[in-house]
Amino acid sequence: MPVDLRIPIRTDADIVRARQEGRALASEIPFTSSDLTVIASAISELARNIYSYAGQGEIEVRLVERNGRRGIQVVARDEGPGILDTALALEDGYSTAGRLGLGLPGVRRLFDEFELKSEAGVGTEVLMHKWAR
Amino acid sequence: MRVPIMKQRDVLIASIQDSLTDADLLALRDRVVEQVTRFRSRGVILDVTGLDVIDSFAAHTLSMTAQMIRLRGAQTVIVGIQPDVAIAMVQLGLTLLGIHTALDLEAGLEYLNTVAKRSRPNAR
Amino acid sequence: MTRSTQVQSEPSVPSGTLTEIVTQFRRSRRALGEEWTRRIAVTRMLSVLTEEEVSIESIELVDNYIDVLETSSVESMQLYARNLSRRIVPRRVDTPELLGIVLVLRDVLARGLLDLAEGDAVRLRTMLSVFEPVANRIATTVAEGSVQEHERLIRLQQDSIRQLSTPVLQVRDRLLIHPIIGVVDGDRARQITEQLLASIRAHRATVVVMDLTGVPSVDAAVANHLVQTVEAARLLGASMIVTGLSPDLSRTLVTIGVDLSSLHAVGDLQGGIEEAEAILGLRVVRISSASGAAPAAESP
Numbered sequence: 001m002p003v004d005l006r007i008p009i010r011t012d013a014d015i016v017r018a019r020q021e022g023r024a025l026a027s028e029i030p031f032t033s034s035d036l037t038v039i040a041s042a043i044s045e046l047a048r049n050i051y052s053y054a055g056q057g058e059i060e061v062r063l064v065e066r067n068g069r070r071g072i073q074v075v076a077r078d079e080g081p082g083i084l085d086t087a088l089a090l091e092d093g094y095s096t097a098g099r100l101g102l103g104l105p106g107v108r109r110l111f112d113e114f115e116l117k118s119e120a121g122v123g124t125e126v127l128m129h130k131w132a133r
Numbered sequence: 134m135r136v137p138i139m140k141q142r143d144v145l146i147a148s149i150q151d152s153l154t155d156a157d158l159l160a161l162r163d164r165v166v167e168q169v170t171r172f173r174s175r176g177v178i179l180d181v182t183g184l185d186v187i188d189s190f191a192a193h194t195l196s197m198t199a200q201m202i203r204l205r206g207a208q209t210v211i212v213g214i215q216p217d218v219a220i221a222m223v224q225l226g227l228t229l230l231g232i233h234t235a236l237d238l239e240a241g242l243e244y245l246n247t248v249a250k251r252s253r254p255n256a257r
Numbered sequence: 258m259t260r261s262t263q264v265q266s267e268p269s270v271p272s273g274t275l276t277e278i279v280t281q282f283r284r285s286r287r288a289l290g291e292e293w294t295r296r297i298a299v300t301r302m303l304s305v306l307t308e309e310e311v312s313i314e315s316i317e318l319v320d321n322y323i324d325v326l327e328t329s330s331v332e333s334m335q336l337y338a339r340n341l342s343r344r345i346v347p348r349r350v351d352t353p354e355l356l357g358i359v360l361v362l363r364d365v366l367a368r369g370l371l372d373l374a375e376g377d378a379v380r381l382r383t384m385l386s387v388f389e390p391v392a393n394r395i396a397t398t399v400a401e402g403s404v405q406e407h408e409r410l411i412r413l414q415q416d417s418i419r420q421l422s423t424p425v426l427q428v429r430d431r432l433l434i435h436p437i438i439g440v441v442d443g444d445r446a447r448q449i450t451e452q453l454l455a456s457i458r459a460h461r462a463t464v465v466v467m468d469l470t471g472v473p474s475v476d477a478a479v480a481n482h483l484v485q486t487v488e489a490a491r492l493l494g495a496s497m498i499v500t501g502l503s504p505d506l507s508r509t510l511v512t513i514g515v516d517l518s519s520l521h522a523v524g525d526l527q528g529g530i531e532e533a534e535a536i537l538g539l540r541v542v543r544i545s546s547a548s549g550a551a552p553a554a555e556s557p
Contacts, residue, residue: 012155019186020152034451037186037217041225044188048155103189106225133444212494216454219492223485228492228519235494236461 005061007047009078015047018059022074025061029070030132039072039130042110045103046076046126054080054124064129071131074111079123086116136161138168144176144245145169146238150183155190162198169205176245177202180238182213192227199232208248210234212241274387279327281373282366286323290315293365302357305348314344322362322395329391337395338402346410352403359399363392423449425456432533433462436526438471446482453486457495464536465490466529470501477513480506484515496536497521500529 005025007018023040031039043059050057057078064073083089089104104126108114113129136157139146147165165177179195181187187195199209212235214222222228235241282289294315297303303311321340325333345355370388374381423445426434433456437449457465467486475483487497499522502510510517523529 016152016154023185032451034217034220037215038221038224041186041188041218041221044186045225048188048190103225106189106227109224109226110221214492214494216451216458216489216493219454219489220450220485222492223488228488230519234492236458236463240461240463240494 002062003060004063005059007059007061008056009047009050009058010056012051015044015051018047019044022059022061022072025063026072029063029072031072031130032133035130035132038110039074042107042128042130043074043076045107046074049103049124050076050078050080054078057123066131069131071112071129074126074128074130076126077123078125082120082122082124083116083118084120086118089118090116136164138164140168140172140174141242143172143174144178144242145172145174146178146180148180148182148238152183152185153191155194158191158194162194162201165198166201166205169202169207174207175249176208176210178238178241178245179209179211180213180241181211182215182237184218187214187218187222187227189225189227192222192229196229196232208233208245210241210244212237274383275327275329278370278373278384278388279323282319282323282326282369285369286316286319289365289369290319292368293319293362296361296365297358300357300361302354302361303345303350305350318358318362322359322366325395326388326391331398334395334398335402338398339406341399342402342406346403346406352400352407355403356396356400359396363396366392423452425452425460427460427462428530429537431461431463431537432530433457433460433465434468434526434530435465436468436471441472441475441479443478443482446479446486450482450486450489454489454493457490457493462495464496464498464533466498466500466526466533468500468526468529469503469506470526472501472506473503474505475509477509480509480513481515484510484517484520487519487521491519498523498529498532500524500526 005021007014007021009015009018019040022043023036026036026039043061047059050059055078057076057080060073060075060077062073062075064071090108091105104116107126107128111128111130113127115127116124117127118124136147136149136153139148145165145168147161149161153161165179168174169177179198181195184191195211199211202209210233211229214234233244235244290312294311297311297315298308303314306314318341321337325337341359342355367385367388370381370384374384418439423435423437426436428434435449435453435456441449453465453467456462483499487499490497499520501524502522510520521532523532
């Protein structure tokens with residue numbers, strides 16, 4: 001599947017760029033203005049996780065269609081330390097010591113579909129879909 | 134991006150006009166707290182109208198800024214959160230609890246004046 | 258000759274036949290209208306209309322039908338169907354009945370052709386071959402038009418129900434009342450939130466009373482959404498008071514395990530408004546406390 005947008009995340013400015021360009025791409029299909037802000041917020045959280053925990057990685061955004069519905073797919077990928085307990089990371093209030101939480105439970109609430117794959121020492125991949133109403 | 138901080142009598146007003154990076158947000162926090170100390174301000178208005186997104190880092194930094202300002206004996210009001218941004222924030226579980234919010238600059242100033250009059254009942 | 262050649266020869270039927278039919282129908286339009294009215298009465302169709310209305314309608318119906326027959330154009334048929342539907346559908350006439358009255362008219366006119374043919378079978382066949390295809394297309398178009406009109410009415414009604422069921426009322430400066438009536442599903446919950454936040458901004462409201470007396474029940478997702486709406490309103494600088502929570506709604510709210518500390522609930526709408534005024538009134542007192550006025554006197 002072709003990627004419509006790929007943004008490498010290396011600096012904190014890339015976080016802002018990823019969410020702004022992701023939002024601009026999503027605005028090509030009939031999302032409401034609050035949906036667009038929700039998408040931008042989710043991309044921002046994922047990009048920040050990459051920046052804070054893995055140092056670097058990338059965000060991919062695609063416009064997709066399934067069963068006649070249009071939507072957006074966001075993939076956040078890094079080769080960082082990985083998440084030891086993915087189930088725990090998706091629980092509200094979870095945070096590694098002394099740091100801000102991963103924000104993953106919140107991000108999951110923002111999208112219709114959410115998939116987290118992570119392996120310690122190998123990296124983390126988050127795959128999400130949100131469909132236009 | 135450097136956020137302008139204006140001084141209006143004993144209130145500081147920081148107007149965020151555009152998206153900020155993490156570093157910009159931290160710099161804003163430090164400058165506001167430094168100026169509250171220098172000018173002995175009694176109130177700070179953080180106008181976030183220009184923020185496209187308030188994610189967990191932004192919300193956390195805003196909360197931290199408000200707490201530091203309180204430790205200097207001043208009040209903080211966050212104004213200008215856009216409806217779409219508010220909807221995304223609550224879904225992320227970011228509610229800025231314990232911080233006063235107001236619709237816009239005018240409502241924020243009104244609140245700070247009310248607080249001032251309550252704490253100094255003899256003032257007009 | 259075989260039937261098939263007859264059918265093929267249809268388009269080449271002398272145009273004089275159509276003119277002749279139309280002229281004859283125009284001449285006897287009153288009689289045709291009366292015959293139609295009589296048949297309608299026998300079949301008990303259009304019972305929602307008075308006798309006089311049916312009589313007026315008959316002239317209109319016959320005249321327009323003859324016009325469409327004369328031009329035989331798709332546009333004139335659609336216009337006829339639309340006008341007919343707009344006039345009659347709002348009187349609670351359904352599609353089969355509307356189609357029925359047009360078919361009755363077709364039959365009345367076909368019998369008129371019988372008189373016109375004066376027993377000449379070949380002439381009658383020629384006239385019918387001109388009349389029938391047009392009459393059938395009119396019937397089809399009317400049925401389509403009626404369905405479209407019904408759909409249009411349903412859409413209009415849905416819109417107005419939606420607007421009626423989620424009004425945002427400004428009771429006084431800075432105070433909004435938002436009574437919610439009817440079933441709230443996920444889509445409507447989202448719509449309510451967006452509308453409420455927009456109203457807070459438009460009216461510069463600082464207190465909103467959301468009354469849920471008219472909401473029978475909600476599921477966990479919608480209850481969760483309600484709590485989020487309260488929090489979003491606060492981020493805009495407005496406090497929300499929720500009133501009219503039924504025992505069912507209350508149970509849903511506590512069962513889903515969301516943090517209810519942000520939810521300011523008051524038993525009924527009246528209590529909610531009093532509470533809202535107290536919140537607003539307190540502010541008024543603070544500003545003019547030097548005058549020593551009591552809160553009640555200060556309330557606008």
